[in-house]
Amino acid sequence: MQRLRLPAVLAAVLLALLPATARAADYPDPQPITGQQIIHDPTVIRLKSGGYVAYSTGGVIGARLSKDRRQWDDAGNAFAEPPSWWYEYNATGDPWAPDISYRAGRYWLYYAVSSWGTNHSAIGVATSRSGLPGTWTDRGKVFTSGTTDSWNAIDPAVVRADGRLWMAFGSYWTGIRLVELDPVTGRAVPGATVHHLATRPDAPYAVEGPSVVRHGRYYYLLASYDACCSGVNSTYKIRVGRSTKVTGPYTDSTGTPLLAGGGDLLLAGHGRFVGTGGESVFRDKGRDILAYHYYDAEDSGIPKLGLNTLQWTRDGWPIVR
Template sequence: MSRIAPRLRRRLSVPLAATAAAILALVPQTATAYPNPGHVTGDIAVHDPTMIRDAAGRYLLASTGQGLQLRTSVDRIAFARAGDAFAVKPAWWSGYSSVPEAWAPDLTYRDGRYVMYYSVSSFGSQNSAIGLATSTTGQPGTWTDRGIVLSSGSGDDYNAIDPNLFVDDDGSWWLSFGSWWSGIKLVRLDPATGRRHASDTAVRALAARPDRQGIEAPSLVKRNGVYFLFASYDRCCAGTSSTYKIKVGRATRITGPYLDRAGVPMTDGGGTLVLESHGRVVGPGGQSVLKDSDGHLLVYHYYDGQDAGRAKLGVNLLGWSGGWPSAY
């Protein structure tokens, strides 16, 4: 790619005397230490954003609501609404929601093909399903739905929403997912079909809250041979009353165990804070992580406490001081 994406404008709430090295090494101890989102403009009213960059350098962002809305950007700053992924919404959605929209999409661009996993459900329901769609261009109306990959109901201990595809260095495909109930799960996929692996059908536990409180929106990242699991904790979607926050754990294997900085397993409620409410930024979460030309990006939504609690797009670069991610 010939064009390098510009770095985000950053405003950090730390003393002016702090050096650049100290900023990068900072592990926030209070909410005032967290950075504000980088500068973005245009159509940025989103929930559960996922963003990729294709071979031409174009950014494509998908989010929850009104079918599956797509936005594009050429500079990672100005975003414009492109339209709905589907020309016609899949008929099977009606079995999981009375509202013709999908939630929490996950985009991947690989080998010249766009792949999107997404979920269909209704708020607070365990009657949920994860679908798969593909496109050769990524343009609105060009996506072909491939049907249901995974579903959940009252007999399951998990909720089949918030999918995230991770392709490992050996070419294996893994899908993490989950919301509330018993937490975040992981299944293996067949790269040839994008569906469940025929000989590995295990549903593995990655993270959970022993008190059954909120944990959802997994995002898996591998860096220097170490796996990192990002997840959103607590309550989303309540405007300025939202308590969402982003935490992370790390592991030496894709299947875990994922431990936080203090060594507490994420299956026991552990998780090291990456970003939480601060200033006008309320309830950041619903995140995804994109590796771009200038580093890893944390892409999320938050509620603007100084703009009637409207949901907006947040983008921050991640630093990795000490082997742990922090937003800056």
């Protein structure tokens, strides 16, 4: 039996010895899944009741359910109809890029409402005891942006750090930001500092869709760079930096700040899997799982769900497996 386990042990040792700069040598395909694979900007969680739920852009926050993280079934939408205030931000009441988390005995679903090409935007939140579609109660606006702001209040990602609750967000408009939330209401703390985490050197500052992950003594900021939403012409890719403080500064493995255009390439398109991005990270059975969408070049560029395990090198950088 010991001999049978040796290759796995050797693989773990070799992974630990990989330098940070070797992470992007190649990119794995998504883990095989079946059933309803179409999704965009996925957020996934393992439910306390068992099984998994994924929410996404599309519909009134589209929902998928799975018992084993392999077979996924369409489960309708988080809401039966859009809350009325969504129409302040677009004519069709379309929500974008949800983020699900669990705390204080409830599930919290953050999401954005906006229109393409504007930062007249808002992030809202809903709560549910079960996390299942059709059980959500909308709690209204969490944080907003307007045309005079230098940030865009979309693409929320909630993280707990040092006993406080934070929300990363942002898309174009100088990049990724962070604001503290009130843990009771789930809304932004009035007058809270809006921290700047990542940007690009030049307009249009094409970085969005943040996700913040804690591993060891570091916080890791993942973000989607370049362009989504163009099928096989999409150029999305996922980059990463880290910091010892959730508020930054974040740097890549070469020491380049993410505020100066840095960011190690974590996952890029390859083969049929085009425009990998819109990512989030969730814990499952003691492991970090990366969820994202890609555009399937062998199926008319339809966006589909990608799932991969995140492993960690000896010097503390994530690698996709």
